[in-house]
Amino acid sequence: ILEQGILSEEELEEILNPFEMTEPGIAGKNLLNCEESEL
Numbered sequence: 001i002l003e004q005g006i007l008s009e010e011e012l013e014e015i016l017n018p019f020e021m022t023e024p025g026i027a028g029k030n031l032l033n034c035e036e037s038e039l
Contacts, residue, residue, distance in 0.1 A: 011028065011031055014028050014031065015027050015028035015031065
């Protein structure tokens with residue numbers, strides 16, 4: 001994912017954050033909203 005440039009290291013760290021992964025919903029959901037607004 002990092003090598004292919006799909007996500008930056010910061011984005012990957014946020015998604016894989018244990019707190020994000022244990023909250024209901026999608027881990028890193030705020031990143032999805034950012035990328036949709038860029039399109």
